Amino acid sequence: MASAVKYGGQILVYAVIAAVLGYFSASPAFRHFPEDMALIKLAFAHGAKPKGKCRTLSAKEIAALPPNMRRPKICPRERLPVFVELELNGELIYRKALPPTGLHGDGPARVYEGFPVPAGRHALVVRLRDSDRSEGFDYVRATDVTLEPARKFVVDFRSELGGFIFK
Amino acid sequence: MRPVQAPLRAAFDGIEAGLNIVFPPSWNPLRNLGALAFFMYWIVAVSGIYVYIFFDTGLTEAYDSVEYMTHDQWYLAGVMRSLHRYASDGMVLFMLVHMLREFALDRYRGPRWFTWVTGVPILLLVIMAGISGYWLVWDRLAQYVAIATTEWFDWLPIFGQSIARNFLTTDSLDDRFFTLMIFIHIAVPLILLFILWVHLQRVSRPEINPPRGLAIGSFLMLLGLSLVYPAVSQGPADLSTVVSVVGLDWFYLGLYPLVDYWSSGTVWGFVTVLGLILIVLPWMPPMRRAPAAQVDPAHCNGCTWCLLDCPYNAIEMGPRTDNAAFDQQAVVDPSLCVRCGICAASCPSSTPFRKGGEVLTGIDLPGSPLNDLRQRMVDVAGSLSGDARILVIGCGRGVPVDSVASPSVAALTLPCVGNLPPSFVDFAVSRDLADGVMLAGCRDGDCHFRFGIRWTEERVDRERDPRLRVRVPRGRLAYCWSGPGGSRRLRREITAFAERLKAMPKRPRWEPAAGPPPAPTVELEPTGSDG
Numbered sequence: 113m114a115s116a117v118k119y120g121g122q123i124l125v126y127a128v129i130a131a132v133l134g135y136f137s138a139s140p141a142f143r144h145f146p147e148d149m150a151l152i153k154l155a156f157a158h159g160a161k162p163k164g165k166c167r168t169l170s171a172k173e174i175a176a177l178p179p180n181m182r183r184p185k186i187c188p189r190e191r192l193p194v195f196v197e198l199e200l201n202g203e204l205i206y207r208k209a210l211p212p213t214g215l216h217g218d219g220p221a222r223v224y225e226g227f228p229v230p231a232g233r234h235a236l237v238v239r240l241r242d243s244d245r246s247e248g249f250d251y252v253r254a255t256d257v258t259l260e261p262a263r264k265f266v267v268d269f270r271s272e273l274g275g276f277i278f279k
Numbered sequence: 280m281r282p283v284q285a286p287l288r289a290a291f292d293g294i295e296a297g298l299n300i301v302f303p304p305s306w307n308p309l310r311n312l313g314a315l316a317f318f319m320y321w322i323v324a325v326s327g328i329y330v331y332i333f334f335d336t337g338l339t340e341a342y343d344s345v346e347y348m349t350h351d352q353w354y355l356a357g358v359m360r361s362l363h364r365y366a367s368d369g370m371v372l373f374m375l376v377h378m379l380r381e382f383a384l385d386r387y388r389g390p391r392w393f394t395w396v397t398g399v400p401i402l403l404l405v406i407m408a409g410i411s412g413y414w415l416v417w418d419r420l421a422q423y424v425a426i427a428t429t430e431w432f433d434w435l436p437i438f439g440q441s442i443a444r445n446f447l448t449t450d451s452l453d454d455r456f457f458t459l460m461i462f463i464h465i466a467v468p469l470i471l472l473f474i475l476w477v478h479l480q481r482v483s484r485p486e487i488n489p490p491r492g493l494a495i496g497s498f499l500m501l502l503g504l505s506l507v508y509p510a511v512s513q514g515p516a517d518l519s520t521v522v523s524v525v526g527l528d529w530f531y532l533g534l535y536p537l538v539d540y541w542s543s544g545t546v547w548g549f550v551t552v553l554g555l556i557l558i559v560l561p562w563m564p565p566m567r568r569a570p571a572a573q574v575d576p577a578h579c580n581g582c583t584w585c586l587l588d589c590p591y592n593a594i595e596m597g598p599r600t601d602n603a604a605f606d607q608q609a610v611v612d613p614s615l616c617v618r619c620g621i622c623a624a625s626c627p628s629s630t631p632f633r634k635g636g637e638v639l640t641g642i643d644l645p646g647s648p649l650n651d652l653r654q655r656m657v658d659v660a661g662s663l664s665g666d667a668r669i670l671v672i673g674c675g676r677g678v679p680v681d682s683v684a685s686p687s688v689a690a691l692t693l694p695c696v697g698n699l700p701p702s703f704v705d706f707a708v709s710r711d712l713a714d715g716v717m718l719a720g721c722r723d724g725d726c727h728f729r730f731g732i733r734w735t736e737e738r739v740d741r742e743r744d745p746r747l748r749v750r751v752p753r754g755r756l757a758y759c760w761s762g763p764g765g766s767r768r769l770r771r772e773i774t775a776f777a778e779r780l781k782a783m784p785k786r787p788r789w790e791p792a793a794g795p796p797p798a799p800t801v802e803l804e805p806t807g808s809d810g
Contacts (some may be wrong), residue, residue, distance in 0.1 A: 121301025125308070126500040133368045133501075134508045138526035142536055144423060145523045155444050213439065224433060224441045262520045266447050279448050279519075 145228070150259035152227040152236070154198055154206065156269035159220040160242035164188035192244055194221035198267070199237040200229065231261040238267055238276050251275040280385075280563070287383035292764045295722065304724040304760075306493040312377035314489040315497060317475070319370035322501065324468065326363040330356065334415070336457035338449065341417040342515045349511055361505030364528075367409050369501065371530040374402060382560070384727065389568055390481070390591055390615045392561035397478040399557045404471040409531035411464040415457065422446070422516035423525045427535050434543035449518045481615060483592045484730075569646030569694075571613035572620070576600050578628045579641030581607040584744055585622035588697075590729035591615050594622060594642075609642055619728035620644045620698030624738075627745050629700040631656075647694055649703075656703065659689040660712035667777035670713035671769075672699055676727035677720040678765045683773060689713070696720040697731030701738045701747035708755050715755040715780045719769055722762035732760055754783055 145151070166187040174182050191212040198206035205227055213219035235256050239249040251269070253276035259265055266279040295309045302308070308315060333356050335344035348356035378398060381387050387395040410428065414421050429443035445451050479485040488494065513526055527535065537546050556563075576599065586594045586609060593615035596607040609622075622642045623629055629640040631653040638650040660670055665687035672691045673680030680690040693699055696718050704716050718735060726732045737743035739756060747756075757776045761768040 118301050122496060125298065125301060126496055129308075129369075129372075130365075130500050130504040133365050133372065134504050136529040137364060137368050137510070138513075138528060141524050142527045143524050144427075144536075144539060145521045147523060151521045153447065155441065155447055157440055157444070219439060222441055224430070224443055262523050264519055264521050268447065279450075 145262065148231050148261045149228045150231045150261060150263040150265065152198075152200070152229055152234075152259075152265045152267065153225070154196070154227070154238070154267045155224045156267075157220040157222045158194055158240075158242065158269050158271060160192040160194045160212065161244065162188050163190040163192050163217075163244075190217040191219075191221075192242065194223075195241040195249075196223060197237075197239040197249075198227070199239075200227070201235050229259065231259050231263070233258045236265075236267075236278075240269060240276070242271075253278070284383050284385060287379065289764070291380050291383050292762060295725070296762070296764070299722070303490075303492070304722070305490050306496075307724065308493065309376075309380065310725045311486070311489040311493055312373045312380060314486050315493070316370050316373040316377060317487045318489050318494055318497060319366045319373060320468075320472075320475075322366035322498065323363055323370065326359040326366065327468075329359045330363055331461075334461075336461060337454045338417070338452060338457075339515075340454075341415060341457050342512065345416050345418075345512055349509065353509065357509055358502070358505045361508075361510040362501055363412075364510040365501050365504050367405075367412070368528065368530040369497075370405060371409070374398075374405065378402070386727065388561045388566040390593065390617050393481050394478060395561050396558055397474060399554065401471060401474050401478060403554070404467055404474060406531055408464060408467040408471060409528070411460055411467060413528065413531065414460050415464060416512055417457070417516045418512035418514055419516060419522050420513045420525050420527070422518065423522040424532065424535070426522075427538050431538050431543050431546060434547060446518060452518070481592055482729075483590055569618050569644065571616035571618060572611045572622050572642055573645055574609045574611055574642050575640065576603065576608050578639050579605075579608045579626075580628075581605040581609070582627060583609075584625040584627065585609050585642050588621050588625040588730065588734055590619065590621065591617050593617070611642070617728060618644060618646070619695040619731060620647060620693065621695060621728060621731060621734060623649055624698050624700040625734070625745065626700075629745070630702040631700075631706040632702065644694065644698070647698070649700065652691070652693070652699075652703065653706070655691055656707060656712060659691060660707065663687060663689050663713060667715065667780040668713045669715050669717055669773060669777060669780070670707050671717045671719055671773065672696065673719040674698075674721065674727070674731065677722075677763055678759075678761055678769050679763075680719055680769070682766055683769055687777065688773060695726070695728045695731040697726070697728060697734050699735065701735075701745055704739070704756060705748050705751045708751050711786070714783075714786075715757065715776055717757045717759060717773060717776055719759045719761065719765075721760065722765075723760035725762070752783070754779060 166185045168185055193209040193211050195209045210221035210223055212221050237254040240251040241249045243250055255278055268277040270277055298307050333344055333348050348360050413424050426446050433441050433443050593612050595610050597610035599608050623644055626641045629649050631638055638653050640649055643649055669688045671680045671688055674696045675692055675694055680692055684690045707713050707716050720732055721727050739747045759769050759772045
C-alpha cells in the first residue's frame with residue numbers, strides 16, 4: 113500500500129512537470145499585433161549622391177599618386193543624407209533626413225520603420241530626395257491601397273528599378 | 280543576499296521534503312537538477328538527429344517536411360519532434376531551477392564561483408540553440424521570432440545593412456537561410472557541450488547522469504506528454520502578413536514580448552545588466568571565509584586519501600617539501616578549497632587516540648582543527664548524565680544541533696559531518712564519553728559539500744578508508760540526515776535512539792590507565808584496521 117502511494121505520488125509529480133512543460137511550451141498566446149490593423153513597412157537602404165562634386169585631377173597631381181592609385185577624377189567620399197516623407201490619407205506620418213552610415217559617412221542611408229494603420233482603404237504618398245537640391249524630391253510615388261487586417265504593405269526603394277516599390 | 284536566499288531556501292526545503300515522501304532520496308528531482316538538464320540534452324540530441332533526417336532545407340520545404348513528420352509519420356518522427364521540443368523546454372526548466380536552488384543554498388560563491396559563472400554562458404547558449412530551432416520550422420511562430428530577433432539585433436550598430444530587411448517579403452529570402460540556421464542550430468549545441476565540460480572541471484565526480492529510475496521516469500514523462508499533447512506548427516509563415524497572435528514557448532521566448540513593450544535599446548540594456556548581475560553574483564558581497572585546509576608535511580605520508588575524498592579537486596599530490604622518505608605530499612589549492620574539512624577526516628593520521636600531546640594530522644582546517652574537536656568532545660561529554668548519554672554531532676548546514684542539547688544530549692557542530700574522522704566516534708564510545716553517537720546533517724543525498732554524508736557512511740560501513748573500527752558496536756551509532764528544517768525529526772530520532780541504547784547491555788566503565796603523566800612524544804594507534 114505504501115509503495116502504491118509512493119508510485120502514485122511520483123506519477124503525480126511527473127504529471128505536474130509535464131503539465132508545466134506542455135502548457136508553457138505554447139501558451140499563453142501572445143498578441144503581438146492588434147486585431148483589425150494592418151502594417152505599412154517603410155524599409156530600404158539607399159546611398160544618396162556624394163556630398164560635393166568630383167574634380168578632375170591635373171597631370172601633375174595624377175603623377176604624384178602611387179601608380180596603382182592613379183585616376184583622372186577624385187570624388188568626395190561622404191554622402192548626402194536621404195530625405196524621406198511618407199504621407200497617409202493626406203497626413204504626413206513620417207518625415208526624416210536619414211544620415212549615411214559608415215565611419216566616413218559613405219554608406220547607404222537606412223530606414224526600417226513600421227506604421228500600424230487601421231485595415232481599409234488608404235491613400236499613400238512617399239517622397240525621397242537624395243541629391244543636393246534644396247526643394248522638391250527626386251522620387252515620388254503615390255497609390256491607393258486596400259489593406260486587410262494583418263496585411264503587411266512594404267514600401268521599398270531601388271533606384272536601379274526606378275524608385276519606390278510597393279509590395 | 281540572505282533576505283533573498285532565506286525564503287527561497289525555505290521553499291526549496293519544503294518542496295524537497297515533500298518530494299522525499301514519494302521519491303527515494305537519491306531520486307529526488309531537486310537533488311538531480313543538473314543531471315536532469317544534462318539528460319534532457321541527450322534526449323534533445325538523439326531526437327534532433329532523427330528529425331534532421333526528414334528535415335528539408337527550403338523556403339516551403341522546411342514547413343512541409345515538419346508537417347510530414349508531425350502528421351504523416353506522427354508515431355515516430357512526430358513523437359521525436361515532440362520529444363525534441365519538450366526535452367528542450369525541460370532543459371531550460373531544470374537549468375533555471377538548478378541555478379535558483381544553488382543560489383538559495385549559497386552554493387555559488389567562494390571556490391564555487393567558477394561553476395556558477397560558467398553556467399551563465401550555458402544558459403545563453405541553450406536559449407540561442409532553442410531560438411534557432413524555432414526558426415527552422417518556418418511557421419508563424421518562426422516568422423515572429425525571425426522578425427523580432429532581427430529587428431532587435433538591428434539596434435546594434437554593427438550591421439552594415441538591416442538584417443530584418445531579409446524578412447520583408449518572401450522574395451528577399453532564399454533557401455540558403457535554412458542552411459545557415461541549420462548550421463547555427465547544430466554548432467551552438469556542440470559549443471554548449473564543450474562549455475558544459477568546462478562547467479564541471481572544478482567538480483570532482485560530477486553527477487552528470489540522473490539515477491536510472493529518475494531517468495526512466497523523466498523519459499516516460501516526456502514520451503507521455505509527446506503522445507498526449509504533440510508539438511505542432513502554427514501555420515506556414517507568410518511574410519505578406521503580420522503575425523497577430525502567436526503561441527510562445529515561454530521557456531525560450533519569454534523575453535520576446537519585452538521588445539514590443541520596450542525599445543530595443545532598453546531590452547539590450549536589461550539583458551546585459553541581467554547577465555552582468557548573474558556573472559558578478561558570486562562576489563556580491565565577497566564571501567568571508569575561514570583559512571583553507573593546510574597540509575603538515577611532518578604528518579603526511581602522501582597516501583592520497585584526502586585527494587580521493589576532496590569534493591572540489593582542491594588537493595593534488597606534489598613533491599615533498601621535507602626530507603621524509605615518501606614520494607609525495609598533499610598540496611592544497613586555497614582557491615578551490617571550500618573549507619569542509621572532509622580531507623582532515625580522511626587523513627589516516629587524524630586520530631584522537633594519542634598517548635599524550637595534541638592531535639596532529641597531515642591535513643587540517645586551521646579554523647576548526649581536530650585537536651580542538653577532541654577537546655570540545657571531551658568538554659561537552661563531561662556534562663552528560665543519565666542512562667542514555669548521547670553525543671550529537673552535526674554540521675553547520677544541517678539542523679542546528681545545539682537546539683537539542685539537554686542533560687543527556689550533548690551537541691557538537693562541525694563545518695561538515697564529513698569532517699569527523701571515524702576514529703572520533705570510536706573515541707567517544709570506547710572512552711565512555713557517551714553511550715551513543717548520533718550524526719546529523721544535511722538531507723540524505725544532498726550534502727552541502729557534496730560527499731560529506733556519503734563518505735561518512737562509507738567509512739562507518741567500512742567500505743572506505745579510514746574505516747570505523749569493528750570494536751565500535753554499530754548500534755551505538757545513528758544517523759539523522761534531516762536537513763536544516765528537521766529539528767522535530769532529530770528530536771524524535773534522538774528519543775528513539777535513547778530507547779535503543781537503554782535496551783543495550785551495560786558496558787563496563789572505561790578508566791584511564793594509571794601511570795606517569797603523558798609523555799610529550801606522539802604515538803599512533805592504528806585506525807584503519809581492526810583493533
